[in-house]
Amino acid sequence: MKSYSIYISGVGGQGIIKTSTVMGEAAMKTGLPVVMSEVHGMAQRGGSVSTELKIGDNYSPIIELGSADLLISFEPVEALRAVPKISKETYIILNTNPIYPFNLSESGESYPDVQNVLTELNNKAKQVYALDADKIARESGHSLSMNMVMLGAATAVEGFPIEKETILNSMKANLPGKSLEINLKAFNTGFNFVKSS
Amino acid sequence: MIDFLCVKVVIMNLKEVLTAEENQKLFLLGNEAAVRGALEAGVGLASTYPGTPSSEIGDVFSKLAEDAGIYFEFSTNEKVALEVAASAAASGVRSFTFMKHVGVNVASDSLMSAVYTGVEGGMVILSADDPSMFSSQNEQDNRHYARLANMPMVEPSNPEEIRQLMGFSYELSEQFKLPVLMRTTTRVSHMRGVVETGKLVPGKTKGFFKRDPKRFVPVPATAMIMHKNLVRKMEELRKLSNSYELNKIYRRNGKVGIVTSGGAFNYVMDAVQGNNLNVDVFKVTLTYPFPDELLLEFIKDLDAVIVVEEVDPIMEKEVLSILGKNGIKMAVHGKLDQSLPLIYEYTPNIVMDMLETVLNQEIKKNQVLNSDLSIPERPPTLCPGCPHRSVYYTVKDAVNSLELNDVIYPTDIGCYTLGITSPYDAADYLLSMGSSIGTSCGFSKATNQNVVCFIGDSTFFHAGIPPLINAVHNKDRFVLVILDNRTTAMTGGQPHPGLSVDGMGWEAPEVSIDAIVEATGVKYLRKINPMNIKKSKEIFMEALEFDGVAVVISQHPCMLTKGRRSSKAELAVKQEKCDACAVCLEKLACTAIYKDEEGKVSIDPKLCNGCNVCVQVCPERAIGVKK
Ligand code: SF4
Numbered sequence A: 001m002k003s004y005s006i007y008i009s010g011v012g013g014q015g016i017i018k019t020s021t022v023m024g025e026a027a028m029k030t031g032l033p034v035v036m037s038e039v040h041g042m043a044q045r046g047g048s049v050s051t052e053l054k055i056g057d058n059y060s061p062i063i064e065l066g067s068a069d070l071l072i073s074f075e076p077v078e079a080l081r082a083v084p085k086i087s088k089e090t091y092i093i094l095n096t097n098p099i100y101p102f103n104l105s106e107s108g109e110s111y112p113d114v115q116n117v118l119t120e121l122n123n124k125a126k127q128v129y130a131l132d133a134d135k136i137a138r139e140s141g142h143s144l145s146m147n148m149v150m151l152g153a154a155t156a157v158e159g160f161p162i163e164k165e166t167i168l169n170s171m172k173a174n175l176p177g178k179s180l181e182i183n184l185k186a187f188n189t190g191f192n193f194v195k196s197s
Numbered sequence B: 001m002i003d004f005l006c007v008k009v010v011i012m013n014l015k016e017v018l019t020a021e022e023n024q025k026l027f028l029l030g031n032e033a034a035v036r037g038a039l040e041a042g043v044g045l046a047s048t049y050p051g052t053p054s055s056e057i058g059d060v061f062s063k064l065a066e067d068a069g070i071y072f073e074f075s076t077n078e079k080v081a082l083e084v085a086a087s088a089a090a091s092g093v094r095s096f097t098f099m100k101h102v103g104v105n106v107a108s109d110s111l112m113s114a115v116y117t118g119v120e121g122g123m124v125i126l127s128a129d130d131p132s133m134f135s136s137q138n139e140q141d142n143r144h145y146a147r148l149a150n151m152p153m154v155e156p157s158n159p160e161e162i163r164q165l166m167g168f169s170y171e172l173s174e175q176f177k178l179p180v181l182m183r184t185t186t187r188v189s190h191m192r193g194v195v196e197t198g199k200l201v202p203g204k205t206k207g208f209f210k211r212d213p214k215r216f217v218p219v220p221a222t223a224m225i226m227h228k229n230l231v232r233k234m235e236e237l238r239k240l241s242n243s244y245e246l247n248k249i250y251r252r253n254g255k256v257g258i259v260t261s262g263g264a265f266n267y268v269m270d271a272v273q274g275n276n277l278n279v280d281v282f283k284v285t286l287t288y289p290f291p292d293e294l295l296l297e298f299i300k301d302l303d304a305v306i307v308v309e310e311v312d313p314i315m316e317k318e319v320l321s322i323l324g325k326n327g328i329k330m331a332v333h334g335k336l337d338q339s340l341p342l343i344y345e346y347t348p349n350i351v352m353d354m355l356e357t358v359l360n361q362e363i364k365k366n367q368v369l370n371s372d373l374s375i376p377e378r379p380p381t382l383c384p385g386c387p388h389r390s391v392y393y394t395v396k397d398a399v400n401s402l403e404l405n406d407v408i409y410p411t412d413i414g415c416y417t418l419g420i421t422s423p424y425d426a427a428d429y430l431l432s433m434g435s436s437i438g439t440s441c442g443f444s445k446a447t448n449q450n451v452v453c454f455i456g457d458s459t460f461f462h463a464g465i466p467p468l469i470n471a472v473h474n475k476d477r478f479v480l481v482i483l484d485n486r487t488t489a490m491t492g493g494q495p496h497p498g499l500s501v502d503g504m505g506w507e508a509p510e511v512s513i514d515a516i517v518e519a520t521g522v523k524y525l526r527k528i529n530p531m532n533i534k535k536s537k538e539i540f541m542e543a544l545e546f547d548g549v550a551v552v553i554s555q556h557p558c559m560l561t562k563g564r565r566s567s568k569a570e571l572a573v574k575q576e577k578c579d580a581c582a583v584c585l586e587k588l589a590c591t592a593i594y595k596d597e598e599g600k601v602s603i604d605p606k607l608c609n610g611c612n613v614c615v616q617v618c619p620e621r622a623i624g625v626k627k
């Protein structure tokens, strides 16, 4: 099969490692070769973090510049930071809810208007699915299910190599009762959002 | 912000490292695969001091050791961890000690002797290097240690290889009665991949130490013989390295060949296969002693060699010396001829660009786009409600009130190193674990400036006690702030000797920091709750005026400690009272406080941990519980 690369970016503490692991495990269960790279350590204290996932016959999980098939960004500015990894063929799932860097007033930098971020990403990529995943998560029952909204949305993207059922099974095997219900709701809302766009 | 739903999931998955039967597929992190490999090799004792990128190995052992029936500990520091493992191995128990690259510096004093005395049971030392310094003060290449100490070294490229090489390393270690060094890098330790499990072997946890001072006590007379034996063992190991199956040659009809190891091998293979290049590849896995005869075999029909390795040109120099010794003239490309950079980790693009130049052949690469919008930096920072933040705020406030200038703030290794960022600017000098106190001694002698240094609880136990004794005995003058947040926070919250739980999860006696400080003879010792701003400031002012070593122990648990985050009253800025003075925003700079589009100061309820410090800091008393 053609190799499929997923770049996931966000801010330390948003749960991106877990989201990536669920995808990777589902790929493995599908019988696909998969490798992934995670960032642990200092960056997890609110810094920029990313994981990289490659499905197919690869040795390294690190994605060559300009070749991610899918970018899942948990935060608008972190999607901009990931632009060197994408191409005109990339699909993007974007959580539109900004997290402002703590040192803006000190560094004198400004946080771009989210609308401008969207325009910029639309200019660069094939298609951007933008959603307020934090809001959807709260409406699903818990703000912490935000990463499952993003996962659901990713699963619905054209060309995503893992079946929805496999992802759901991987979630079900891992999540206990009550939180599973909330997470499934969050997942499905994300999924349907992309399907109906 | 840590996902409580997911923390559980991770733990449940981790159990599989122990419960999975033979021939199962697991999606494991390199660090998790190391644990599985150790359990399959029948390890009986494991020890560490936590440090990124090796920390998860200890986290997994800590969760599984009891069920696995083996012993695991978080030792006080890496030197102790190595000594615990070395003596276990000397008693015939297979032992595993692991640490970040700079941890090996701490352990090195005993490591140098452990290769002389050797082992009975197998011993593996894993050094997790950090090229590009994701979480470290340097990117030293610990492959030098294999040469410095004279010990065999393996370099895995992925999690499955880590698992396999654990078994091999224990065999090798016992065959040659030497510890084996396994060198990983961040990208290998933090790579997740499919691992096929082997059979678990119950670890032997008790051995017997057969006294033999000639073998285990290196004094000049015995050490002379030990060194001689060591050199002989390394010569035998060189032969073994030349026939080792994982020192593997991939022939692709090339006139150019690449010698590579570890994580760099992955980039090489992706570039070579992805572009169908006629380039031969020599993957060196047992990299020290370097397989010289295999190299000669590899280059037999080649015109040029490229060496692709991270970080220093170590194999490159090996290759050059083997060619020189055999009188072979051949172009060698790598770091020394600047085909590849001498610093930082490699990437697929660095390797592809290099191949394009050296092979003088076009390589298919994708166009690289850049954002047309400017992107604000997002450096890591202290968590909302972190007790360190209030300490920095209060110390600065005390210094200002006393109108002290040019205060020096030596810092140490931990979350509080993040005090380097503005507005705290409370990190002026840092060398290594424990250096905050030792360097304060020097500043106290060599300058007339005021000195305030910071060290965490775990770091104090690790390397802070000898320099404190030094300070008292040599009559230095500075303020030492011990930031006791009841955990080893930066690496993910491991226990330390000051807590009532140990690495096995068992109840343990708490070692008291105050009692240690008192015993050194410190004359000024106070304890504060850093969340009480007014009281803390008074104490800091007193401490700053004290003529001698003044110790302030700041006690408040880390915000990531279990349960801290859930009990919170929602705080908000009362807009009618707030005059936008921005003290909370600019002086305290809690990440949960921000200025919205209209310039109104607000608190993000998602981030706020309800520590109540901003309430005390606000001069207008405009922050309070949301009604
Ligand atoms: S993990 Fe703990 S010590 Fe570290 S920044 Fe967060 S609250 Fe502070």
Ligand code: SF4
Residues within 6 Å of the ligand: B384, B385, B571, B590, B591, B592, B593, B603, B607, B608, B609, B610, B611, B612, B613, B614, B615
């Ligand atoms: S109470 Fe204030 S200082 Fe504490 S976390 Fe919340 S916003 Fe930050």
